[in-house]
Amino acid sequence: MFKAGRTAAPRTRPTSMKIAMIIAGTVIFLLLGLPLIVQIITAFRGPFLPFGVSSAQWGVTNFITLWELREDFWGVLGATGAFVGGSTVLSLLMAFGLAWITVRTDAPVRRLISVLVIVPYIIPPIVKAQAYLLMLSPESGVLNQLLRLLPFTGDVPIDPYSFGSLIFIQSLTNVTFPFLMMVPILTNMDGSLEESARVSGASWPKTLRRVTLPMLWPGLLGVTVLTFILGLGSLEVPLLFGQESGKNIFSLKLWTLISSSSGQLPQYGLAAAWGLVFLVITTIAFAVYLRATRNAERRASVSGKGFRPSTMRMGGWKIPSMILVTIFILLTAILPLLALLWGAITPYPVAFSFDAMLNRTSFAAFGTVLADPDFWVALGRTVVIAGGSATLAVVVATVFAYGIARSRKTPWVKAADLFASSSVAIPATIAGFAMFLTFMVLNPYIPLAGTLIALIIAYSYRVSIAYRSSYSATLQIRPELEEAALVSGASQLTGFRRVVGPLLMPTVMAVWIQMFILGTNEFTLPAFLAVPETRPLSMYIYAMINPRSAQLYAPDQGAAMALIFTLMVFAIGYGLQWLLARRAIGRARKAVAAPDLTPLSAAPGGGGEDPSATVTIAVAKRRARARVR
Template sequence: MIIAGGIIFLLLALPLIIQVITAFRGPFLPFGVSSAQWGVENFVTLWGLRDDFWSVIGSTAAFVGGATTLGLLMAFGLAWVTVRTDAPMRAVISALVIVPYIIPPIVKAQAFLLMLSPETGVLNQLLRLLPFTGDVPINPYAFPTLIVIQSLTSVTFPYLMIVPILTNMDGSLEESARVSGASWPETLRRVTLPMLWPGLLGVAVLTFILGLGSLEVPLLFGQESGKSIFALKLWVLISARSGELPQYGLAAAWGLIFLIITTIAFFIYLRATRDAERRASVSGKGFRPTTMQLGVWKVPVMIAVGAFVLLTAVLPLFALFWSAITPYPIGFSLDAVLNHTRFSAFGAVFADGEFWASLGRTVLIAGGSATLACVAATVLAYGIARSKPSFWTKAMDLFASSSVAIPATIAGFAMFLLFMVINPIIPLAGTILALIIAYSYRVSIAYRASYSATLQIRKELEEAAVASGASRLEAFRRIIAPLLAPTVFAVWIQLFILGTNEFTLPAFLATPESRPLSMYIYAMINPRSAQLYSPDQGAAMALIFTLMVFIIGYGLQAVLSRRSFTAAAKRHGPVLPGADPLGGDDPADPSATVTIALGRHTAGKKRGR
């Protein structure tokens, strides 16, 4: 437990401590540089550039806040349609809404950039067919376009969180309001929203934090109109141009300001949801989630859903495919299909040794970080869940859950500073191990899942194991760990998929020798990459990468489902009438279960098994 707690402290606290020190001890690195001295010069410089300061605050608030608002509205509407209405093909709609989650973020941003290209973008080509749209219907580099694109790329996450909230809301309360004479707007304002408020606030805060740490859309679209967005600003400050020094101290000051903002937002969420159980509406008797009849609104709703799927899945993937089979940017037409298409980019990708090397690094980094996070989180969660409540256990529980309040941009920059500071002693900067450690900062996801799963395991099982002669460590290894394994493996899969899709963290930490596939794809589509620039191969690589993530993710989910089904079949297999299913004592007694399990293991050891 001490080792697990120390690992989580190193993952979460130490990088942020280095960032705070860098903010007050600059202007370059805080240690190992003769010019470093304590002071507030970085904040004085920040405030001295008032126009830039307020521009970053305003642009970031407009970008992240607008994208969060639009994303929540779309996610809530889609969740309402699939859960609380009689819309046709609701299962198909749910599957299509989840499709963008499978596509890596840098690939989604690349697909939208190709789809909205002023001359050759397929969406702009379609809009030109309409009257009164002009030569360039949508400017992909305008600031409002950035907000809409960010919202479209981030709908799936709030959708997945809102669906269970709506599923568990008892519709009879709304029916009672309407029977009492309340209109639909009044029912929504006085019944529905107060019931959903804690859950929706949590979704909004987490979506806001995720948007604040997202670098893909600002990097590809916002070099001009979005240059004041926080994520891009931080990245530019540490990516020194030729003849310039990186401004680590100023970047650390910016990071500290936005870390305070996200921390305040996180505590507002905790305070607002502390009495969430008062709004619980799921009960035993009489609970029934009602279904609203759409009636004449069924056709408009399905058109809106179809437009969403077209914009987030169909057209982006088509734009990627079209870019992959054309040697240069060209508008879609029958002549282009017949005379300018080729599939050589896919062959070039499969023959590219760096593609396979970066893919191998991606799997290694994602797998290693998921394993590190899950092991440390599971051990610490078990220790805290089984400890007596105290100030220290509550503080450790809050600390282990705190990474959800740290945007990926700040986490990547803080890890970058940490590895730069310790590099003279421990040379980790730019290595694969550094990326594994950095990716593991999402340990809170594994911790919360393991903590909840531990609370569901009765203490009597461990007490029975100890009474049967097992040590506490053996009880954890033989009783608790197998029971936690399905939850831990499911979280491991999610962290692995997040790791394969990650772009923001390696943007701060990776080098050409350690870059994962997401960074190699960016090098392929970035015109500043010189000899690596190859947009058709970049698009082909993005499609192949998406397909691999889909196969690996769903393959692991299938393995987990099969293991769970097999375990359930073993536990609930056919038993002869009147026979004891354990072949011994009362099966309802947990001590009997553990005693028999330990006894069989001991007997097996004696028989040489």
């Protein structure tokens, strides 16, 4: 016999969409949170691995060791700060100048300049580093050969292994990224403010200092922080150039600590402590950026009325500016590719001359590479890893972004949004090492270390790129479309799959292509995770140009392979973008010719709304119901 009393409210079962969002959020946590947690535990529980080792114990021994090596500690901080900070400043100055010339001036061939500046972005980072190494070779480097023609330059005009050369080379490799971010910032700035300052008698330097830079400050700060984090996670230039002068640079220091090539046991605990120190630094930098840009809308200058971007007449500065732009394009696009080509057609390093070109050149290296089965196997692995990681990141990011965008902005939702966006604050070096530790800890139970699956998971850590794009695209889709599907009896997951998903597809595909290209170019992550049986093409190229690779060392084949790889990345990237553009054009033509637009073309707009907007929403609702049915 039951006692009378208050009946409990029936529990509501989670919807299928909520389950999908929970799964996506869990995957994002495993991609971003779990490796960092393992790294933190390793830093405080060592000295080798935190679990599965009898000698492991909790403590701060690794940090004490770090502090006892004071000279090494401050040396690493100083060298890394000089390397990353110096290259970031130089990259920003060059990127700002190029973006200003192409957007805000009347410089000739501006479109051609913008295209040529983007060319280095297509070249894989390890290939760019290899090209600069060939270009600056003391004896056979084409740039050093050209500089020797000038008076007072000496026998070796540029020492490629000096610390200053490392900073300058790193800055050249990073210019395209801040350039691409600065172009829309400068494009969207109203030039009437600068004209007002000029009319008031202000000089151009004063206008730049008092008007332009304060208006651009939030955007420039964001570009600075992201460029700094990008440089901190770069391993290619320090690895090829800095074995002596750059041995204290953080990325190379971390790679050396876990590498057994030095004859010592790997020092995972000490490396984890180093990684934690620099993770705190990048987190503080990212927090400063978020705080400084929280009121960025106050500096907005684009309005719907009277907005017009202005262009500045260069006058007498046109010729000097074009000379500097030409030198930049020579250093970043033309000379590196020529150095690679010369290195590929000569069996050993030799200075360029017409005699050498006629008697010592051969294209046999290209045939050898194309006939090498290991090359095609490494290329296949690269495609599988890049495609799998891009698919994983895009799918979970799109589902999670949709759920966050359609949720009430509670503190938990805001925290989840910030966490899903956090991978931009994690340098690739720290991410690769954290993933390495995670797979080492899990390997006794889940043997993933060194496998293609491990590389796919590690490459997916850039999920924040897909998340931010999907989140912004979801906010542009009005909720009435999902409501129309729900009214027709569909579940929220069905509405997302049949209605919202097709509308998000152009953004999803564009982001997938971007992440696929990033995956094909990746070098830092496989440097920590790959083994000879699973190494992608970027690591195989490094083995070809690394003298320590014994029988694999073949610099001419490495240069030929780098050129072939670059052409393949270019063809795949632009081919996918061309297919995406053709698909978008086809969908647009199909939408214009759709028969259900005619009956609604005269639909009235109510409540003062734009009639065309009402028609568009009505058509979208009808299509949403049709898709559900």
